[in-house]
Amino acid sequence: MRLIRAALAAAGAPEDLMQCLEVTGKEAGSALMGATDHVVAIGGSGTVRRAHESESNVLVHASVADRFRALCAEHGARVCDAQETERVRKVLWPDGKRLDRHLVGRTAAEIAMEAGIITRLERTMAVAARVDTCRVVVNQSTMTNTGGFSTGVPFTTVLADGSWGGCGMSGNITWSHLLNYAAVSRPIPERRSDPRPLFGRHRDPALSGDVA
Structure with missing residues (x-):
């Protein structure tokens, strides 16, 4: 080390590009990794796991924290409240000390489901709402697109993809x-809507405010 x-x-x-801890132990190693910007860990599974734990956080200055959370939500992130945060913490660290190895490397959605924050139905509906597709198939073969007795999809050999595909x-x-x-139209009692709530400010200058 001195030569380097x-x-x-x-x-x-x-010179400080190369440093070495003068003490050994898990606590010292965890403290070192927690103070770094990036960690490349080698060694046993315990060391690598602690390294992953240390780099799984994003530090945001208090002055921009609210804006950061708003942007996260705007781009589809789930911003947990205090209760949800505690549920995530408990499912990740069941005993309060060791990270559940079965959740290492799992997606945020999978961890949220394990914590009971979102359900599979909520996740499915969120995907269906954001993707331009006429069919979202859940836990089934894509062959069910042409129909099935247990899928609620009518049998057919012709699939149409709506305006997304130009159909x-x-x-x-x-x-x-x-x-x-054939539609049969008969006279019915007339019912007209009051146009004032809809178009009043456009027709009456006194109600237009700042609208020209």
Whole structure:
């Protein structure tokens, strides 16, 4: 170590680019990894696990914390409240000391489901709402797209992908889509909406405010 630090100094580089702890032990190693920007860990599984734990946090200055949380939520992140945070903490560290190795490397959504924060149904509905697709298949073969007795999907050989794919219809095209329907219109009691709540400020200058 002394030779390496001397060589760094001779080359005009900071000697502290190379350092070594003067003490040993898990506590010292964890403290060192917790103070670094990046960790490349080698050694036993316990050392590597502690390294992963130390680099799983994002430090945000208090002055921008609210803005940071708002941007996270805006981009689809789940911002946990105090109770949810405690549930995540308990599922990750069941005994309060050791990280559950079965959750290492798992996605945020999987950990949230383990903690009971989101359900599989909520996750499925979130995916369906964000993806431009006419069908989200859950725990089934994609062959169910053409119909199945246990899927609620009508049998067909023609699949339509809606306006996302440039089609006039979406879903499974069946015989019902090939029928012609005749609408019978009879007089009914007239019911007109009051246009003032909808268009009042556009028609009456006194209600227009700052609208020209």
